[in-house]
Amino acid sequence: MDSESVFNQPSHQQINDFIKGDPVAVDEVVNILLPQISRWAIKKYSMLPVDEVQSEVHLVFAETCRNHKKYDPEKSQLTTYIINLLKLRMRTLYQKHKQQEPVESIDDYEKMPNPMYNESQSKAQLSNLDRERYFVEVEFQLNGQEREFFALMQQGEKKVEIFIHILKKYGLSNSESDVKNAKEKLLRKLKKIADEKGFSFEDLSE
Amino acid sequence: MSKNLNLSDQQFMEGWYQFSSTQSGFIGDLLRLLRVRQKMSENQQRKEFGVDKSNFLRLQGMMLPRPHQFIKDARRIAETCQVSNINVFVNALLLARKLSQSNVSEQDSSLTIPKSQQAYQAAFDEDDSLETDSDDHDAE
Numbered sequence: 390m391d392s393e394s395v396f397n398q399p400s401h402q403q404i405n406d407f408i409k410g411d412p413v414a415v416d417e418v419v420n421i422l423l424p425q426i427s428r429w430a431i432k433k434y435s436m437l438p439v440d441e442v443q444s445e446v447h448l449v450f451a452e453t454c455r456n457h458k459k460y461d462p463e464k465s466q467l468t469t470y471i472i473n474l475l476k477l478r479m480r481t482l483y484q485k486h487k488q489q490e491p492v493e494s495i496d497d498y499e500k501m502p503n504p505m506y507n508e509s510q511s512k513a514q515l516s517n518l519d520r521e522r523y524f525v526e527v528e529f530q531l532n533g534q535e536r537e538f539f540a541l542m543q544q545g546e547k548k549v550e551i552f553i554h555i556l557k558k559y560g561l562s563n564s565e566s567d568v569k570n571a572k573e574k575l576l577r578k579l580k581k582i583a584d585e586k587g588f589s590f591e592d593l594s595e
Numbered sequence: 596m597s598k599n600l601n602l603s604d605q606q607f608m609e610g611w612y613q614f615s616s617t618q619s620g621f622i623g624d625l626l627r628l629l630r631v632r633q634k635m636s637e638n639q640q641r642k643e644f645g646v647d648k649s650n651f652l653r654l655q656g657m658m659l660p661r662p663h664q665f666i667k668d669a670r671r672i673a674e675t676c677q678v679s680n681i682n683v684f685v686n687a688l689l690l691a692r693k694l695s696q697s698n699v700s701e702q703d704s705s706l707t708i709p710k711s712q713q714a715y716q717a718a719f720d721e722d723d724s725l726e727t728d729s730d731d732h733d734a735e
Binding site: 409410411412413415416419420423424427428443444447450451454455 | 602604607608610611614615618620621653656657658659660661668671672675
């Protein structure tokens with residue numbers, strides 16, 4: 390699993406004013422979050438064209454700004470909220486590109502430059518592709534609570550209170566040990582998905 | 596890809612402002628409407644407000660003032676973007692808002708035939724239906 394750095398967050402006051410639709414506060418929040426999330430998205434979805442990834446980031450931010458009242462800071466951090474919206478869009482974009490991939494044939498394979506001679510490079514490319522396919526599959530198979538946990542764990546979130554809040558939101562018990570159990574259960578599920586797809590979970594986690 | 600990762604925050608924000616200024620709900624959309632009506636270029640409008648290019652881009656990429664405190668928000672936006680002629684900007688935004696609202700009402704009435712068109716219909720009536728009185732033409 391990719392370990393992402395924790396995002397710098399807007400202040401509570403900026404968030405409150407953002408929700409009220411204060412245009413100056415909205416601009417401040419976008420200034421804080423957009424560059425960070427753009428870099429994160431470009432890196433995470435490295436197999437997709439950068440300008441298309443950037444375009445999706447812009448669309449999600451525009452949607453979030455216009456619907457500023459919809460964001461509830463009690464439910465999640467704004468970065469988590471935005472990233473969850475972005476992932477839904479990226480899933481569609483990824484599927485679109487997947488459908489456009491040429492069908493592999495022996496002719497296509499033979500035309501590839503230096504097929505299999507540069508093993509380390511081929512392995513790196515294959516791992517990136519596997520990684521992206523894996524994460525798309527994970528998005529499909531996880532339930533709501535597991536998706537939110539997964540997103541937070543990817544961001545490197547450490548605060549137990551945030552995980553407890555998610556458990557509470559889904560009507561689950563909310564002690565620290567339950568958070569630990571939920572994380573372990575999620576990791577087992579992620580490993581199982583990797584095994585089913587024939588991937589090495591340890592390699593995907595690097 | 597690595598080139599985009601190395602973009603500065605400022606460059607990411609420029610990309611955002613260029614995008615958001617074309618979206619509904621953002622100031623650029625409204626200012627564009629005003630420029631079309633006033634037959635003004637973007638540069639002319641920028642100079643009218645007394646703002647540099649970089650801040651003008653930011654100004655256009657910001658969300659519209661809230662309806663219930665439109666003027667107050669517009670002033671704060673102008674101050675944030677270092678607009679020199681704040682009153683000119685605020686008035687322009689008020690006018691643009693009015694134009695935008697009148698555009699909407701014009702579209703609503705587009706299905707009815709305006710009275711001006713109805714009045715001219717008589718000009719196309721058949722000659723036979725027109726009354727003719729040769730006595731009118733005789734000079735007495």
